[in-house]
Amino acid sequence: MRTVFVLFDSLNRLALECYGGQGIPTPNFNRFAERAITFDRHYVGGLPCMPARRDLHTGRLTFMHRSWGPLEPFDN
Incomplete structure (x- = not known):
């Protein structure tokens, strides 16, 4: 199995329609x-x-x- 981890910065889940938000249309999300x-x-x-x-x-x-x-060289 392959995994693609997608991290979006500074998003409030209540702003996304897929989590019940209604203020802004988010068709791509x-x-x-x-x-x-x-x-x-x-x-x-x-x-x-x-x-x-x-x-x-x-x-x-x-x-x-x-x-x-950020991550440092010694962070494993």
């Missing part, structure tokens, strides 16, 4: 959600984008222990 797996629950250790990405890519919750920044 709707089409994508119909063909993909969507998740109803997701928990991260840090909500700002860079710490959250580090958490997702390394599997370690680091926001409270590391400064703001």
